[in-house]
Amino acid sequence: MSVIETNSLRKHYGRIEALKGVSLKVEPGQIYGLLGQNGAGKSTMVKILLGIVKKTDGDAYLLGEPAGTTNVRRRVGYLPEDHQFPGYHTGRSLLHFYGELYGLSRDERTRRMNEALDIVGLKKRADSKIKTYSKGMKQRLGIAQSFFHDPEVIFLDEPTDGVDPVGRKEIRDLLGELKKEGRTVFVNSHLLGEVEMISDRVAIIHQGEMVREGTVADLTRQANRFSIGLADGQEFPAAELKEKGFRVETANGKAEVELPDGQSIDPVLELLWAKGLKLRHLVEQKQTLESVFMQMVDKATDDTDRRAVRKARPVTARRVD
Amino acid sequence: MRNFVAVMKDSYREAVDGFVIYVMLGLAVITILAVALISFEPNPADKAFPSLVSNFQQVFRNRGADIEEVGTKVKIGPVVAFTPIALSYSAADIQKLDSGTGYAGKYKMKLTVSPPATAGGRAGGQPRMVGNFQDEALLFPTVVYAWSQPKTPEQTVLMKDPTGGTGEAPPAGKMPQIEVVPDGTDPEELLAKKSAEGGRWLMVAVPKVTPKEAEGVTDEMMADFIKNQFLVHGDIPGVTVTRRAGAAKPNYEFDVEADVPAGAKGWPHAIKYFFGQLTFTESMAFGPAVYFVQDKLVNTIGASVTLLVAVVLTGFFIPNMLRKGSLDLLIAKPIARWQILLYKFVGGLLFMLMVSGLAVGGVWLVMAVRTGNWNPTFLLSIPILTFAFGILYALSTLTAVLTRSAIAAIVVTALFLVFMWGSATVKLFADAWRMAVAKEEDKKGLAYTIIDGTYYALPRYNDMLKLNGQTMVESYCPQSMAKMGRRGDQPSWGPAVGISLAYVGVFLSLAYLRFTTRDP
Ligand SMILES: Nc1ncnc2c1ncn2[C@@H]1O[C@H](COP(=O)(O)OP(=O)(O)OP(=O)(O)O)[C@@H](O)[C@H]1O
Numbered sequence: 088m089s090v091i092e093t094n095s096l097r098k099h100y101g102r103i104e105a106l107k108g109v110s111l112k113v114e115p116g117q118i119y120g121l122l123g124q125n126g127a128g129k130s131t132m133v134k135i136l137l138g139i140v141k142k143t144d145g146d147a148y149l150l151g152e153p154a155g156t157t158n159v160r161r162r163v164g165y166l167p168e169d170h171q172f173p174g175y176h177t178g179r180s181l182l183h184f185y186g187e188l189y190g191l192s193r194d195e196r197t198r199r200m201n202e203a204l205d206i207v208g209l210k211k212r213a214d215s216k217i218k219t220y221s222k223g224m225k226q227r228l229g230i231a232q233s234f235f236h237d238p239e240v241i242f243l244d245e246p247t248d249g250v251d252p253v254g255r256k257e258i259r260d261l262l263g264e265l266k267k268e269g270r271t272v273f274v275n276s277h278l279l280g281e282v283e284m285i286s287d288r289v290a291i292i293h294q295g296e297m298v299r300e301g302t303v304a305d306l307t308r309q310a311n312r313f314s315i316g317l318a319d320g321q322e323f324p325a326a327e328l329k330e331k332g333f334r335v336e337t338a339n340g341k342a343e344v345e346l347p348d349g350q351s352i353d354p355v356l357e358l359l360w361a362k363g364l365k366l367r368h369l370v371e372q373k374q375t376l377e378s379v380f381m382q383m384v385d386k387a388t389d390d391t392d393r394r395a396v397r398k399a400r401p402v403t404a405r406r407v408d
Numbered sequence: 409m410r411n412f413v414a415v416m417k418d419s420y421r422e423a424v425d426g427f428v429i430y431v432m433l434g435l436a437v438i439t440i441l442a443v444a445l446i447s448f449e450p451n452p453a454d455k456a457f458p459s460l461v462s463n464f465q466q467v468f469r470n471r472g473a474d475i476e477e478v479g480t481k482v483k484i485g486p487v488v489a490f491t492p493i494a495l496s497y498s499a500a501d502i503q504k505l506d507s508g509t510g511y512a513g514k515y516k517m518k519l520t521v522s523p524p525a526t527a528g529g530r531a532g533g534q535p536r537m538v539g540n541f542q543d544e545a546l547l548f549p550t551v552v553y554a555w556s557q558p559k560t561p562e563q564t565v566l567m568k569d570p571t572g573g574t575g576e577a578p579p580a581g582k583m584p585q586i587e588v589v590p591d592g593t594d595p596e597e598l599l600a601k602k603s604a605e606g607g608r609w610l611m612v613a614v615p616k617v618t619p620k621e622a623e624g625v626t627d628e629m630m631a632d633f634i635k636n637q638f639l640v641h642g643d644i645p646g647v648t649v650t651r652r653a654g655a656a657k658p659n660y661e662f663d664v665e666a667d668v669p670a671g672a673k674g675w676p677h678a679i680k681y682f683f684g685q686l687t688f689t690e691s692m693a694f695g696p697a698v699y700f701v702q703d704k705l706v707n708t709i710g711a712s713v714t715l716l717v718a719v720v721l722t723g724f725f726i727p728n729m730l731r732k733g734s735l736d737l738l739i740a741k742p743i744a745r746w747q748i749l750l751y752k753f754v755g756g757l758l759f760m761l762m763v764s765g766l767a768v769g770g771v772w773l774v775m776a777v778r779t780g781n782w783n784p785t786f787l788l789s790i791p792i793l794t795f796a797f798g799i800l801y802a803l804s805t806l807t808a809v810l811t812r813s814a815i816a817a818i819v820v821t822a823l824f825l826v827f828m829w830g831s832a833t834v835k836l837f838a839d840a841w842r843m844a845v846a847k848e849e850d851k852k853g854l855a856y857t858i859i860d861g862t863y864y865a866l867p868r869y870n871d872m873l874k875l876n877g878q879t880m881v882e883s884y885c886p887q888s889m890a891k892m893g894r895r896g897d898q899p900s901w902g903p904a905v906g907i908s909l910a911y912v913g914v915f916l917s918l919a920y921l922r923f924t925t926r927d928p
């Protein structure tokens with residue numbers, strides 16, 4: 088059973104279409120990253136799953152139940168973006184309040200919050216009023232409240248927002264720990280490097296539509312592109328390869344070879360071998376998630392812009408009716 | 409239930425965060441201390457009885473059972489002014505017969521009833537009008553006869569104002585000219601005729617008691633009358649009265665033996681302030697004083713201020729919760745939205761409960777210790793004030809949910825509170841006016857319909873306070889005072905609570921609808 092499942096999920100805020108039919112599945116024990124530009128619909132997705140906003144159309148299931156029921160929220164943790172905790176609480180009293188809502192007994196609350204505050208490094212300030220916290224401290228408290236009650240799924244909307252580099256590393260490690268404990272973690276972010284480091288799977292949404300989904304390895308593998316280096320003083324046979332239909336670029340004594348579709352690297356190696364050239368360096372090229380993302384977004388923007396124009400007419404026509 | 413407790417604790421934290429709650433609690437403590445400085449010293453008997461019997465002028469019909477009084481009614485313009493009959497009652501030769509503790513115990517005294525000293529003054533007109541128009545000695549029996557009747561018929565007389573309209577005392581010995589309106593004559597016509605002849609004539613309604621009826625009043629009836637007056641004004645039940653023979657005409661004298669119980673509601677006290685440094689009054693029943701402090705100072709002025717301040721302070725609670733970053737955190741928890749809204753609402757009431765509980769409870773306790781009056785009626789003001797605040801806070805909640813703005817919530821709610829005050833105050837004056845005007849047709853009209861309609865359509869926490877005030881009067885003031893509170897339109901608990909609850913229900917339901925059906 089998937090922990091999270093959506094089918095053609097749609098959401099309109101008045102005239103704004105925040106989600107235009109997104110389908111995704113998250114399996115238990117994964118760290119799942121949802122990527123997208125500002126306004127792509129990431130937060131909307133999470134809010135629907137938690138029942139904070141109502142979906143317009145489609146299905147959303149959380150832990151096998153329709154998303155948004157009070158009961159299923161008991162098994163879920165959530166860190167919203169731009170959260171504001173009530174300033175009259177201390178870190179500790181806030182966790183007591185939330186823990187009571189989650190139905191934890193006093194002893195349980197005390198034990199778990201001590202652990203959680205320790206993990207996020209907030210133990211010293213736990214008894215100060217939240218209004219005296221720095222931004223990063225609030226974020227740490229936010230993370231503590233998202234997992235201290237032992238949830239099966241944790242939604243984190245921009246978890247590293249406002250946290251310093253050391254803190255970010257700590258948060259990444261924490262997510263790893265949570266995963267190890269068998270929890271599913273759903274992370275919204277536009278910090279691609281970070282997501283790349285921790286996520287098992289990622290989805291990229293753009294203007295409310297899913298444009299790419301898969302494991303990080305899948306998405307970043309750039310098939311058919313190799314970097315080749317020869318022994319000092321040897322000339323790369325670029326011209327010959329080009330004749331055979333390979334695209335070749337040379338720079339700094341290394342050659343980048345792109346294979347035509349359906350070709351393997353073997354003919355290139357055979358040619359080098361035949362010419363007696365000595366291979367010193369051969370690496371299959373990978374992209375960063377960032378460059379994948381940029382490509383996706385560029386492509387999708389071209390697409391959607393054109394589609395948006397085409398779509399606008401029927402919408403106007405309906406309004407006139 | 410766990411959710412409820414959690415939200416209550418959260419609301420408590422919110423309420424006690426910041427200094428404002430401490431300012432309010434501080435004010436409550438200052439009020440309590442201020443009240444604690446009021447001292448009530450029972451008058452000694454030789455001062456208490458004269459003071460007590462001087463109230464006997466006020467006579468209730470139907471052997472003291474009625475709420476209406478015996479007296480004369482002068483028509484001035486559209487209004488009718490009531491004057492009790494100006495007999496003077498005095499107590500002398502007061503002796504305590506036993507050595508009871510405090511003022512309780514058996515007393516003996518001589519009670520003298522005499523016509524008003526200013527025989528020629530405006531009051532002097534009364535004996536002539538009421539007492540068979542001639543004989544001052546018939547004045548007291550006339551009053552006793554009128555007292556004994558369920559409803560004495562009235563007759564109209566015309567009196568030439570002896571002051572000539574200046575209001576100043578006329579020269580001694582100058583008796584007012586009186587003209588009885590004969591049966592079958594229109595008094596208004598006669599008044600017009602007399603006024604045309606010269607002078608300022610007044611139309612007066614007096615009890616219609618014939619000389620024969622007055623002469624027929626027995627000594628037993630007079631004794632019963634005086635006994636009843638001790639009960640009605642003094643809350644002293646065990647009294648024996650015998651008429652003394654040989655009093656100089658037109659006076660009446662009685663031997664009175666009174667068994668005063670401890671805590672008699674009408675026993676006069678000296679009411680002083682700040683360790684006796686400041687004297688409010690030398691002689692007054694303590695019940696009315698306690699009532700004045702509790703009902704007027706605390707329930708009226710104190711409550712209004714507290715309600716207004718509480719509206720301002722709690723106006724921030726729900727908008728703060730609804731702020732974008734706060735609400736998501738809360739709705740994502742396993743708590744239903746109706747619970748969030750309702751519990752948060754009840755949490756706001758907690759604030760008022762704390763403040764009014766401290767203020768009312770404290771004042772009550774201090775007064776109880778000071779006067780020995782442990783009657784708990786006043787404590788009912790705590791739930792009433794909390795309920796009154798509930799009406800306002802429901803509106804505040806609705807406005808907050810609709811606008812998410814604390815300022816809007818405060819302004820709308822404060823305006824509503826002022827509107828309710830305004831409506832209640834206008835109604836109060838309208839009622840007083842209607843009780844005073846002579847003609848039935850002057851008691852109707854569009855203005856009254858609007859005033860009454862507005863008042864009855866609004867939630868009526870005022871009625872609840874009034875009802876509680878009346879219960880307070882009934883339980884610790886002498887009957888004479890309680891009777892006055894029973895005059896005019898009487899509110900009742902059913903509509904007062906019902907309409908107010910309906911408002912709370914509608915406000916909260918609308919807030920709930922808006923809160924659950926739209927995305928935050
Ligand atoms: N309450 C709302 N009312 C109206 N429009 C909204 C509301 N919330 C979001 N939107 C719109 O929906 C779209 C998606 O917003 P969403 O918050 O889901 O984006 P996001 O991917 O989380 O962006 P970011 O990275 O900036 O947080 C945006 O165009 C936004 O303006």
Ligand SMILES: [Mg+2]
Nearest residue numbers: 129130168244
């Ligand atoms: Mg977002």
